[in-house]
Amino acid sequence: MSSLRHNPVEDEPAREPRDAYLDAARDCILDVGWRRTTLTEVARRAGVSRMTIYRTWADMPTLLGDLMTREWAGVVTGQVTQDGPAIGRITDAILGTVRQLRHNELFVRIVELDAELILPYLFSRRGRSQDLILALTAEAVAEGQEAGEIRRGNPVAIARAVLLAAHGFVLSVHTMVDDEASEEELDDELATLITRTLQP
Structure with missing residues (x-):
């Protein structure tokens, strides 16, 4: 029998990459607070380049608002x-x-x-x-x-x-x-x- 761990769940809607970036930002804020969270750290936690994050949010206040x-x-x-x-x-x-x-x-x-x-x-x-x-x-x-x-x-x-x-x-x-x-x-x-x- 094959493992179900990595099989996609058909009923679950596909998540947008933006949601993963917001999840990474949320984790950062929970760990170290807003003042110590940077777009660079969000990118690192999300596993993407800094430019990927910068193309979505110009700064941390904009990201926090979203x-x-x-x-x-x-x-x-x-x-x-x-x-x-x-x-x-x-x-x-x-x-x-x-x-x-x-x-x-x-x-x-x-x-x-x-x-x-x-x-x-x-x-x-x-x-x-x-x-x-x-x-x-x-x-x-x-x-x-x-x-x-x-x-x-x-x-x-x-x-x-x-x-x-x-x-x-x-x-x-x-x-x-x-x-x-x-x-x-x-x-x-x-x-x-x-x-x-x-x-x-």
């Missing part, structure tokens, strides 16, 4: 479901995303070693993954409004308000956890906050 977008978008889309009432779906998706991001190894590593990388997305501009979250949430809110399940109001503004509230639960919840309030209790409060914000 890596974070892929990482966070994967977390977000993994939480989206079409099952059940609108308020429950939105609440579960946002709470699930918050929990996943809070414990995502890349996110945790960036916050631990290079927290300044997150600051532009809090004080200066939105990122692509934030725009994805907002688009999905606003669409779900609008659909819930049409069904009479969610209160009236600008769905874009509602989505943005919910995202602003969720930011604190991703980045700062550890500062509020102690003997008087657990992380689980705070997450329950976030669920209540979202639910009551959306109720007619």
Whole structure:
């Protein structure tokens, strides 16, 4: 019987070379942090020439932007479901995303070693993954409004308000956890906050 170890799996989609380069960058950041990761090291880990990486990304900030977008978008889309009432779906998706991001190894590593990388997305501009979250949430809110399940109001503004509230639960919840309030209790409060914000 032949070994299956190196046989291609027919059901698996073919991965783009770019994904392998992003995987190498992710491994670098997990190992040594953002400041010590270079395009040269990414190329070495990916097993390609430096020029191959430079042709895809001109610098590390551009690569990091693509890596974070892929990482966070994967977390977000993994939480989206079409099952059940609108308020429950939105609440579960946002709470699930918050929990996943809070414990995502890349996110945790960036916050631990290079927290300044997150600051532009809090004080200066939105990122692509934030725009994805907002688009999905606003669409779900609008659909819930049409069904009479969610209160009236600008769905874009509602989505943005919910995202602003969720930011604190991703980045700062550890500062509020102690003997008087657990992380689980705070997450329950976030669920209540979202639910009551959306109720007619």
